[in-house]
Amino acid sequence: MSEQLQFTFDVNGENFTSAGEASVATKKNLRMLGYPPDIIRRVAIAMYEGEINMVIHAGGGFATVTVYPDKIEIILKDNGPGIADVALAMKEGFSTAPENIRSLGFGAGMGLPNMKKNTDTMTIESELGVGTTITMTVNT
Amino acid sequence: MKISKVAEILEAEILCCEELADSEVCSACGSDMMSDVLAFVKDQAVLLTGLVNTQVIRTAEMMDMRCIVFVRSKKPSEEMLELAKKNGMVVMATERRMYEACGMLYANGLNNYNK
Numbered sequence: 001m002s003e004q005l006q007f008t009f010d011v012n013g014e015n016f017t018s019a020g021e022a023s024v025a026t027k028k029n030l031r032m033l034g035y036p037p038d039i040i041r042r043v044a045i046a047m048y049e050g051e052i053n054m055v056i057h058a059g060g061g062f063a064t065v066t067v068y069p070d071k072i073e074i075i076l077k078d079n080g081p082g083i084a085d086v087a088l089a090m091k092e093g094f095s096t097a098p099e100n101i102r103s104l105g106f107g108a109g110m111g112l113p114n115m116k117k118n119t120d121t122m123t124i125e126s127e128l129g130v131g132t133t134i135t136m137t138v139n140t
Numbered sequence: 141m142k143i144s145k146v147a148e149i150l151e152a153e154i155l156c157c158e159e160l161a162d163s164e165v166c167s168a169c170g171s172d173m174m175s176d177v178l179a180f181v182k183d184q185a186v187l188l189t190g191l192v193n194t195q196v197i198r199t200a201e202m203m204d205m206r207c208i209v210f211v212r213s214k215k216p217s218e219e220m221l222e223l224a225k226k227n228g229m230v231v232m233a234t235e236r237r238m239y240e241a242c243g244m245l246y247a248n249g250l251n252n253y254n255k
Contacts, residue, residue: 016193041202044202
């Protein structure tokens with residue numbers, strides 16, 4: 001197997017202010033690698049939404065971005081409470097975010113659907129009390 | 141429309157990156173919900189908002205926006221301005237309310253259909 005370019009990030013779950021730093025770094029890396037702006041934006045939006053979710057719901061986690069010859073893969077893994085009903089969570093407008101998060105401009109129930117919209121594939125593996133792993137790919 | 145013209149129309153004070161105010165922008169959006177900006181906005185260069193926290197700057201960065209207008213006299217923190225500077229975003233603040241500010245820009249030709 002050929003060696004892939006990979007970036008890993010520790011997403012700090014205790015600081016809402018720093019949420020998004022992994023997505024910012026990824027955006028810069030992809031720009032340096034010369035990807036077109038629309039591809040970079042789709043990756044950045046999907047990853048940023050996921051990062052915000054990890055901070056809001058799961059107390060942080062890990063993000064891994066792997067650059068393949070034909071796609072970019074983003075894996076977001078947390079050890080949070082898990083998603084009770086994934087199908088329900090995918091519905092636009094459904095949110096379990098607390099009021100304080102809504103007052104910060106998030107938690108409108110658009111995150112997961114928007115992640116799906118901006119990527120070519122997205123899978124959610126979640127177990128209550130164990131955590132959630134979201135794998136997304138954007139074809140390049 | 142030049143970003144400097146946006147500031148002039150809204151009688152806004154430019155708070156950072158004034159040297160980039162000569163740049164042209166051709167569309168804008170107004171929202172206090174960053175979730176909606178991330179989900180519904182496409183290719184809008186100016187964000188008008190009354191929400192003040194660092195994620196406003198990050199959201200604008202993800203969307204490749206070039207100018208943020210804080211309405212209702214909201215003032216961003218130094219931390220936010222530093223983040224905006226790093227990304228080369230012009231930040232300004234106006235006393236106008238959201239509806240008014242959007243209407244004024246739209247009426248002056250900054251609408252999303254004249255691209």
